[in-house]
Amino acid sequence: MGNALFIIWRESAEAMLVVGILYAWLKRQPDGHKGMRYLWGGVAAGVGLALVLAALMLGMMQWLSADSMEYFQLGMVTVAALLIMQMVLWMRRHGRTLKRDLEQGLQQNLETANWWGMLTVVALAVGRESAETVVFLYGVGLEQQSLASTLQVIAIGLLLASVTFWLLQKGGRWLSWQAFFRVSELLLLLLAGGLLVNAAEKMMNFGWLPPLIDPVWDSSALLDDSTSAGNFIATLTGYRAHPALSVLLAYLTYWLAMWGLMRRTNR
Amino acid sequence: MSHLSLMLVMLCSLLGQAAWAEALPTFKMIARNGKLEPSTLSVPAGQRFKIEIENQSNSAIEFESLQLRQEKVLAPGAKSFVVIHPLKPGSYKFFDEYHPATSQGQIVAK
Numbered sequence: 313m314g315n316a317l318f319i320i321w322r323e324s325a326e327a328m329l330v331v332g333i334l335y336a337w338l339k340r341q342p343d344g345h346k347g348m349r350y351l352w353g354g355v356a357a358g359v360g361l362a363l364v365l366a367a368l369m370l371g372m373m374q375w376l377s378a379d380s381m382e383y384f385q386l387g388m389v390t391v392a393a394l395l396i397m398q399m400v401l402w403m404r405r406h407g408r409t410l411k412r413d414l415e416q417g418l419q420q421n422l423e424t425a426n427w428w429g430m431l432t433v434v435a436l437a438v439g440r441e442s443a444e445t446v447v448f449l450y451g452v453g454l455e456q457q458s459l460a461s462t463l464q465v466i467a468i469g470l471l472l473a474s475v476t477f478w479l480l481q482k483g484g485r486w487l488s489w490q491a492f493f494r495v496s497e498l499l500l501l502l503l504a505g506g507l508l509v510n511a512a513e514k515m516m517n518f519g520w521l522p523p524l525i526d527p528v529w530d531s532s533a534l535l536d537d538s539t540s541a542g543n544f545i546a547t548l549t550g551y552r553a554h555p556a557l558s559v560l561l562a563y564l565t566y567w568l569a570m571w572g573l574m575r576r577t578n579r
Numbered sequence: 580m581s582h583l584s585l586m587l588v589m590l591c592s593l594l595g596q597a598a599w600a601e602a603l604p605t606f607k608m609i610a611r612n613g614k615l616e617p618s619t620l621s622v623p624a625g626q627r628f629k630i631e632i633e634n635q636s637n638s639a640i641e642f643e644s645l646q647l648r649q650e651k652v653l654a655p656g657a658k659s660f661v662v663i664h665p666l667k668p669g670s671y672k673f674f675d676e677y678h679p680a681t682s683q684g685q686i687v688a689k
Contacts, residue, residue, distance in 0.1 A: 378659050458639070513648040517662065526664075537645045538672040540679050546645055554646045 315503060315547060319448045320469025321476065322496045327441040328477040329489065330414065331355055334434060337415050341422060350427040354434025361435065362442030369450060386514040388450050393507035395447055396500050397570065404577045407493060502549045505566055509550035512562045524561075527554035603662065604628040608642070610653065610682075611635040615642065615675055618684035624668040625688075631660045640682075644673035647686070 334351055338344035369388075376384055406413065414437070421429040480489050515521040532538075532553035537546040545551050550563055604623065608630050609616050622628050634640050634653040642651040642661065649661045666688035675682035 516664070517648060523664065538674060538683075543643075543645070543676070543679075552645055556648075 316449050316465050317469050317472075318496075318499060318503075319445060320466055321472045322500070323441045323445040323448075324470050324473035325476045325480075325492070327358075327438050328473060329480075330410075330437045330441070331434070332477065332481065333411050333414050334418060334437075337418055343422065347418075347422070347427060347430060350431045351434055354431040355438050357431065357435035358438025358440075359442055361439035362446050365443050366446045369446065382514070382518075386511060386518075388447070389507050389514065390511045392448050392450065393504045393511060395444055396504035396507070397573075399444060400497050400500050400504075400570075401573055401577055403493060403497065404574060499548075501570060504570075505563060506546070506548055506550035508566050509552065509559055509563055512559045513556075516556065516558065521558055523559075524557035526556040528557050528560055530554055605660075606630050608632045609635055610640045610642075610675060613675070613678035613681040615640075615673070615682045615684050620684070620686045622663075622666065622686055622688050625665050627662060627665055629660050629662050631658065633658045639677060641676040642673065643676045644671060644686075646671045647673065649673070650676070 331351070335348075338347045338351060341347070372384065414433070417433045418430055421427070421433065476492065480492060512521060516523055530553065535545065535551065535553065536542045537551060537553040542551075542553070546553075552559065555563075604626070606620055606622060606628065608620065610632065613636065620630070630642075632642055632651065632653060634655060634657050637655045639655060640653050642649065642653070644650075647661075647663050647666075649663065651659060651661050653659055663686075666686070668688050671686045671688070673684050673686060
């Protein structure tokens with residue numbers, strides 16, 4: 313549940329940042345007030361897009377058999393991990409120019425009074441965030457909870473995001489968007505690693521991946537992954553008290569690859 | 580990219596009808612009142628086996644054991660199974676993640 317909450321918080325704060333940038337820009341324009349309706353229309357369309365995606369996924373779960381479900385979950389966990397990796401790299405590349413890119417897109421649309429174009433810019437920005445959220449949440453298993461607790465987590469996540477957004481907008485010595493992205497980036501990378509470990513284990517269960525040495529060690533005396541705290545850390549980071557060698561290799565490969573990719577985008 | 584992998588997953592799921600889960604030593608496990616029964620399950624070491632889980636309680640459960648690389652969610656009234664890889668002799672913990680306080684158990688491989 314903690315994972316799901318974290319994802320909703322991070323993605324909503326990011327979506328709010330995007331909308332906030334657009335809103336502030338519109339307010340400064342002489343014709344801006346005309347655009348407000350389209351801005352909020354774009355937000356609604358983006359959220360709608362994500363809901364359609366979520367409905368499709370839930371629909372698929374209805375007609376999949378038990379075995380197909382296993383494969384489907386493996387696919388979803390893998391896709392969620394890849395999406396997170398892609399997103400972290402994307403933010404690295406575009407985080408600094410995000411504001412300028414968005415404003416340029418708007419400027420072009422404003423000059424031609426193309427409000428529908430603007431709505432699309434917003435819908436895609438918001439939709440991207442929310443669609444990513446849906447896939448992540450599936451990857452960390454939120455769909456297995458009851459509807460009530462799901463809605464509760466979403467509500468808490470949105471509330472936290474609003475508070476975060478407000479604090480970050482006010483700016484301050486302790487909080488900056490930069491710090492927010494750095495901390496949440498690290499958490500996201502850990503989470504993607506956790507999802508990949510999960511995917512590797514599912515593949516081992518299908519017999520697609522040999523365990524090699526199983527287990528390499530037993531660290532349950534240090535941190536037992538069958539306690540609730542240990543289990544939470546295991547889900548968030550991919551920690552295992554009894555890892556098989558192939559899982560360990562996959563994990564190390566992942567961190568090396570991410571480290572290499574991040575260094576490349578920093579240049 | 581993600582479309583492609585989803586398509587692949589769908590294809591795999593249509594083709595692969597769990598041939599990997601046939602004709603294995605099978606054990607039954609029942610979830611009720613926040614417990615998993617039996618709480619100690621003896622199994623032969625060194626060979627794959629199957630646990631059929633039935634959720635007789637009125638809330639969802641998740642049979643979980645990171646040591647056995649398993650996590651299986653079952654809705655109230657649902658039945659399913661997990662296939663466990665060959666175990667070295669020893670004991671392996673499992674629990675229901677939605678009722679962690681009451682459902683701790685172990686699988687003993689001999």
